[in-house]
Amino acid sequence: MSSPSVKDLLLSFSRFRAGINLGWVIGPIIGGLLYYYLGWNFILLLGSLGNLISIPIVYKLDNRKSVNNVVNRKYFIKPSKYLMEIILVQFIFAFVASQILFGFTVYSTNILKIPSLLIGYFISLNSLLSALFQEPIGRYMIKLNLKYMYILGSFVFSMSYLSIFYLGNIIGLTLFIIFISLGEIILNPIILSISYIVSYKYHSKEIGMAMGFTRMAEGLGRAFSTSVTAYLFSIHDYEVSFTLLSLIGIIGLIVNRVVYTSLEN
Template sequence: MWTYTGIALYDFYHLPPLLVIIFYSLGYPILLISYILAGHLTDSIGTKNTIVVSLFLTSIVLFLGFFLTNGICGIIILSIQAFLNSLYVTSSSTATGTLSSPSVKDLLLSFSRFRAGINLGWVVGPIIGSLLYYYIGWNFILLLGSLGNLISIPIAYKLNNTKNGNNGVNRKYFIRPSKYLMEIILVQFIFAFVSSQVLFGFTVYSTNILKISSLLIGYFISLSSLLGAVFQEPIGRYMTKLNLKYMYILGSFVFSMSYLSIFYLGNIVGLTMFIIFISLGEIILNPIILSISYIVSYKYHSKGIGMAMGSTRMAEGLGRAFSTSITAYLFSIHDYEISFTLLSLVGIIGLIANRVIYTSLEN
């Protein structure tokens, strides 16, 4: 669905540019509010119940979207879906952590499998979506999404329903983040900020400068998801036997420096190296960061793990949203090479220079 949302706003809903800008601008307050609510619900009604609620309500909203084809209705439907998705992201991440023992290496394997499933969805989903969009239309993508969420509910019911919060009357809807959680929030923001360039900076640079076909760019993005789906779990299992501190440094370096391969080679070989290296960096870094996020939440916010995990996932969402704006600005004032150099420097300095990751991995 997300792959074709931008196209649908213009071609299916026939929205003028101003309303498209308004739609994407709504993403910021939606992220802030939804992740706060997601953390609260995860702690109060439990991980399983929050997942079921998000799946059920998303199914209803997407089903309504099949019939409501007006442009304004489209904005409302897609905004609500984005809101509900935050509930699912927070509760599923927290549930993944609770299914494992609270040690970095055990969590690393759990979150590696978690990410492998997500990447597999990103391999299959856009292919199915492209066929549906081309042959029968956008609203049938919404209908299939509605049915998919509905079918997933019985699977979610097999989970344990873990509650973390105090169910008293004087419930706290916010948490006071520890200094360790604040550092993790910053790390998540930087990580998402840099990784999001696969969907924007990479696409713009490849089509505008290297003159690569947009169809070929789609294959490169699918390749990134395929690499994650195939190698995330076995690499994650192998990493549990290694020194994770050094793996984190290696992942940070590979992840950030992958941007330099694009314009140093300036051809399809550079694009291929970029996709391979940034995928490898994500395979190494993503489960480590998620594992440390859960460890910090568990250790310092035991009565509000959902709220703490929601805060880190909110930082990830804001990083992805903010990256598009900043990169567009960099592209407007610098040439593309300088912009990617700046992104590489931000990534490697920001990811390596944080104390909480090293402390957690050493302990």
């Protein structure tokens, strides 16, 4: 059976992302309130305890029994070069996307002196726009040339971070959030669809594990993003840091063979 095309999967992953973003609408508002009234310590403790819930769930996954009815867990696969390329795309996309959670927050509170509670509303606006428009825009994208849409989304997504220096008021920051959301809406379902196609084509027997690798890359991208941005903020001014991160996004997302090969189908 041949692998599906990106257009076959685009609408499904658009709906998938819309559902995820519904949770992100509420989370930042609650986080902003907790920070405003209780501080960082309680938020970090709550987040750490919340992550522990996934441990027993993950432990029960991927149980495979041999002919002797003995449990044989497979923890690792050898990624193909194509899977490694899409893993890199996922990493870079998450690396840049996380700036709205850390870089944007630090810059807005320290330089623009915007209250932390209002920052929570801005981040919720980002998720709300994605939840509302991900599915209808995904439906429209199916009719268009996805290569051009991917390039457009990469530029809008990455370059929007440069505009933050010229947007020193509430209206300007709202426009910044709108453009960031548009870039994410375009890129998210395309990257997820390509991740599935590559996993299906080159790792059909371990497709779940291959997809897990791409999601792990997203998590690592978010983790490294916070550390790298904090380091850049400590040794450079904000303009240099955001410019460098935007260039990483443009180059890393656009210059990738596996994306365009998958979009040809």
